[in-house]
Every structure is written in structure tokens, then in C-alpha cells.
Amino acid sequence: MLSSLSKSVRQYMLVTFNYWNFTITDGALRMLVVLYFHDLGYGTLAIASLFLFYEFFGVVTNLVGGWLGARLGLNRTMNIGLLMQIIALMMLAVPNVWLTIPWVMAAQALSGIAKDLNKMSAKSAIKTLVPDEQQGALYKWVAILTGSKNALKGLGFFVGGLLLTLIGFQGAVIAMASVLAVVLVCSLVWLDSGMGKAKSKPKFSQIFSKSERINVLSLARMFLFGARDVWFVVALPIYLGTVFGWDHSLVGGFLALWVVAYGLVQGIAPRITGKADGKVPDSMAAFRWAILLTGITAVIAYCVHIEWQPQAVIVIGLMLFGAIFAINSSLHSYLIVSFAKGDGVSMDVGFYYMANAMGRLIGTILSGWVFQLYGLSACLWVSAAFLLLASLVSCRLPAANRAVVNES
Template sequence: MLASLSPMVRQYLLVTGNYWAFTLTDGALRMLVVLHFAHLGYSPLAIAMLFLFYEFFGVVTNLVGGWLGARLGLNNTMNLGLGLQVLALCMLLPPSWLTVPWVMAAQALSGIAKDLNKMSAKSSIKLLAGGNSLYHWVAVLTGSKNALKGVGFFLGAALLALLGFQGAIAAMAAVLALVWLASLVFLRADLGRAKNKPKFTDIFSKSRSVNLLSAARFFLFGARDLWFVVALPVFLADRLGWNNWQVGSFLALWVMGYGAVQALAPKVTGATAQGAARWAAPLTLVPVAIALELDAGWPPGTVLVAGLALFGVLFALNSALHSFLIVHLAEEDGVSLDVGFYYMANAMGRLVGTVLSGALYQWAGLEACLWFSAAFLLAATLVSTALPRH
């Protein structure tokens, strides 16, 4: 059956399969680290610090990785990302090595791997599935990735309960190594290589539209991670008494639903840059409403479940529209340069959001995280109003 498909479609399926496999291990690893170290008695801020290098090196990797993809080809950057993730998982296997600096180093390697893989996959879509259907294929890739990340959250919690931390890590490393070997054999060698070799100075975007969209993305993803990454799972476990299965399942279902909405976004949002501001504005009100309801003494479980459902729908629509716009606005020759710069801003937002999530929760509670999230979303809305109208 695969032999009857066109070479472009086969390459698209291979890129998507790589991205899916990586996403499963990435989501599972994050949930494993959060739950394992929370049970060891680490504070929310200390847990956030475990991901500091993960997010920081994501910033660097997206900036440099776009240049590498344009010079070396997206096949090489994607395969490098898969190999580095296998190595990062193997670093966490010996129990005696699980000190904070070592885990931070492994997370740094995982952050590099994740953003090489994501930049390569998103850039490939413009080359493999362009034209009028571009928004559709970007939404399918992004939505399916986030649905699988939700599965990864559940997988991480389940593997932790069934196999323990080391057993879960070993199983994921073995499966991903097989995917990596298949990709080395079958992924096309010249995918995404620029005709004119870009200079290193070209890593910074010269497009006003890309720069504005990147700034909006920084605030959008910073707003999400300000309360979702550390504060929320710790609150659910410590304040509401949820166990591993409950926390992992709830966050997994949320991310899976978020991915499903992303896949449907082209039918809802339209494909205009001005939609970025129009859809960010109502999202700003959601964390405000949740914070006010928690402060008023409403049942926190009910408030968070309902609030997260609404937040997830609106955030998914915003995220999918952003993902389409950057691929659409990027230059086709050396597409990974603009995409890499944009996802550098995404990683910077996640870095700031992750650190603030742990710090604010420890110092002032979940409500403070929600108010800061609303401020970031307001900034994203204001920046998006400056995007071109066409």
C-alpha cells in the first residue's frame, strides 16, 4: 500500500511518524520527572528548575537549528534530534546518577532534541504539503502531535506506576532507538536544504511579520506554561490529593482534547493574520475568571476542570492559527530559518513561563500564576493587532 503513494506523501508520513514517536517520549518523560521528583519531596520551584535547561537550550536550538536545517538538510536535523533524545533517556537510567545537576543536563539534551525534531517537522510541511491545503496539513500535524503528547502524559504516569522510573525510561529509550534507525535509512537526504547556503547572521529574521508573530508566540506560550507546567500538577497532587493516575490521566485528556481542537481549527478560525488578535482576546479572560472563582472559594476541582476545558479550546485555536501563519509567512528557500526563529520565541516563552510557574506557585499560590498568565495573554493580543491585515 505504501508503495502506491507518491514519494512526497511517503516522506510526509515518515516525518509525521518520527514526530509522533518523539512526542510520546517527550510527554511521558515530562510527566515522569514531575511526579517522580514531587514524590521525592522536591519543592515546586526545585521541580521547575529541573526543566530550566530543557527550555533554555530549546531557545538556542531553535535559533541555530533553523540555520543548520537550511545548510545541512532537515533530514539530518530530525535524525540528530531523535538520536539525542535516546541519549538523554539513557542518561537517566542509573539510579545513583539522579542528582539535580545530572537530571538538568539530561533535560538540556532532551530540550535540544525536541526542538530539532519540531523545527524539522514543521519546516518540512511547507515543502511536502504546501499550496491551498497548507493550513489543513499544519493543523493535522500539530493537532495529532499534541493529542499524542497527552497520551504521553498518561503513558508517563502509567509506566511510573507499573515499571518504576528506571523501567519506564529503559522501555522508551529502546522503542525510540528503533524509530531513529528507521529514519536514518528512509528519510530523504536533501529535504529542506537551501539552494543558497545561508550565513550564520541569517538566523535572525528580517521579516517584520515573522518578528511580530514570534513576539505574540512568546507571550502566548509563556501564558500557558505559567500555570500548566508545574503549578497545576503540583496543586492537583498536594492540595486536592490526586494520585499519579488521576493527575496523569486528567492532563493527558486535556492535551488530547487540545490536539483534537487544533486539527479542526482551519474550519473555525479562518486563515488571516488578524485572526491572531481576535482569538487571543477572549482567551485572556479565562485565567482571570478561574482566579476570581478560586479566590471566591468556589470548589477548586470543579473550577479547574471547567476552566481548563474552556482554556484548552481557545488556546488550541490560537496555537493552530499561529502554527499555520509562521509556515505560510516563512520564505520557502531555507524555510527552517524563519521557522527556527519563531520557535526560538516559543521556547523562550516556555522557559519564562516554567520558571515563573514554580516560583509564583511556591511564593503566592495558583491564583498568582493565573493573573500573570492573563497579563501575558493581554500582551499577546496587543502585539497581534500589529500583524498585517492581508
């Protein structure tokens, strides 16, 4: 059956399978670290610091990884990412007394590099598999990859909480490393060796984008993801556990459901944003959805600040935030792949996801620091401010719509 499919479809399926498995372990590891080290008595700022190198090296990796992908091919950067994640997981499979902050930060640094190599490679690969004139198909494929990835990251949150309860921290990381080892072997055997390699070898000095629209979109992306992570990464899981009294499985399960729903909305975003009308989105769509999310976040922040029905507000508000954020994220993911040059696509995509990682880094640091000093409502106000900035920046993107062609 698979042999009857075109080569590009088979490669897309392999890239997606690779990305899916990696994403489950990435989400599970995030939840494992937050919950396990909170149990060990670490404060929220200390827990946030464990992810500092994860996010920082994501910035560096996306910048340099795009250049490497263009020179070496996306298959190599994707496989290197898998191998590094396996090493990072095994670094954490040591006795508890070895799990010091510097050691865990080093493992998280490797995991951050691995994650962004894998993501940059997967997103860039789609551009090489879809002709430029098929913008509708490009939007659909990007939305499916991005949405499924986030749905599975949500599953990873649940898996992390469940594995921590059932087999403990060390058992969990060993199990995940074993699964990824099998995925790596499949990828080495079947992934196309020439995927994404530029016809001309780009110079290292070309890693910074010279395209105004990519620079503007990257800045908007930085504020967008900083706005999410400033309350979602550290503050929210700790708040749910300490203020609401939820146990690990409940916290992990709730956040898993949130990210799964978020991923499902990302997958159907093309239908929501107007593809059915024969148009693909432009900058005004990015602005409208960002400003809507700004208003929703401000309302949630105010309700939490005055302590009005906090459990209902956070649960319902988080679901609404996730749905609108998912549409924003899917729009951005399509726009960057559409804007990127066909030859050496990973250069532009890598630069863009460097800004994404920078936003996550800023959001992660602020999530621990602001929550520890001022509480969850302050994190939400910072989130609303970041979203307002993302909205204003989006106004500078090109405004012309293009008709959807060849949607299949």
C-alpha cells in the same frame, strides 16, 4: 498500498510518524520527572529548575537549528534530535543516588535540544512538501501535524504516570529509549536526504529574522506559550496532587485527556476559523482568539482566587482554556509556515520556535516560583496578563485575507 502514494505524501507520513513517537516520549518524560521528583521531596521551585536547561537550550536550538537545517537538510536535524533524546533517556536510567539536580538538568538540556530539533524539522518539512499556492492545504496539513502531536503528547502524560506506577522511573526511561532506537533506524533508511536544504548556504549571521511580520508573530508566540506554561507545567500537577489529593495515575490521566482534547481541537481548527468560508486566517483572527482566551483566563483566576468551587472551576475552566488555546496555537503554526520563505524555510521557522521556547522558559520558571510564593490563582493572573500582551502584539500583523485554493 504505500507505493501508490506520491513521494511527498510518503515523506509527510514518515515525518509525522517520527514526530509522533518522539512526542509520546517527550510528554511521558515531562510527567515522569514532575511526579517522581515530587515524591523524592523536591519543592515546586526545585522541580521547575530541573526544566530550566530543557527550555533554555530549546531557545538556543531553535535559533541555531534552523540554520543547521537549511545547510545540512531537515533529515539530518531530525535524526540528530532522535539520537540525542535516546542519550538523554539513558542518562536518567541510572541508580537513584546519581539523579542529582545537576545530572538531571544536563539530561533535560539534551532532551530540550532534541525536542526542538525534531519539532523544527517536522514543521519546516511541511513547507517543502506543499506548493506555495495551496494555502488551504498548507493550513490543513500544519493543523493535522500540530494537533496529532499534542494529542499524543497528552497520551505521553498518561504513559508517563502509568509507567512510573508499573515499572518505575528507570524502567520507563529504558523502555522509551528502546522504542526511539527503532524509530531512528527507520528514519535513517527512508527519510529523503535532501529535504529542506537551502539552495544557497545561509550565513550564521542570518539566523535572526529580518521580516517584521515574523518578528511580530514570534513575540506574540512568546507571550502565548508563557501564558500556558506559567500555570500548566509545574503549578497545576502539584496543585492537583497536594490540594485535591489526586494520585499519580489520576493526575497523569487528567492532564493526558486535556492535552489529547487540545490536540484534537488543533486538528480541526481550520474548520473553526473560517476555512469553510473560503478564507485562511489573518492577524485579526489571531487577535480575536487571543483576547477571548484572555477573558476566559481572567475569569478562571478570579474564581480560584475567591475559592469558588475550585475543583469544578479548574476542571471545566482548564478544558475551556485548552480548546481556545488550541485554536490560537494552530493559527500561529499556520501563519509562521505561511510567512516563512520557501528556500531555507527552517531559518524562519527556527527563529519563530526560538520565541516559543523563550515563552516556555519564562513560563516554566514563573510556574515554580509564583506558585510556591503565591499559589495557583497568582499563576493564572500572570497568564491572563501574558495573553493580553499577546493580543496587543497580534494587532501589528498584516491584515489581508487570502482565498483558499486547492484545498486537497
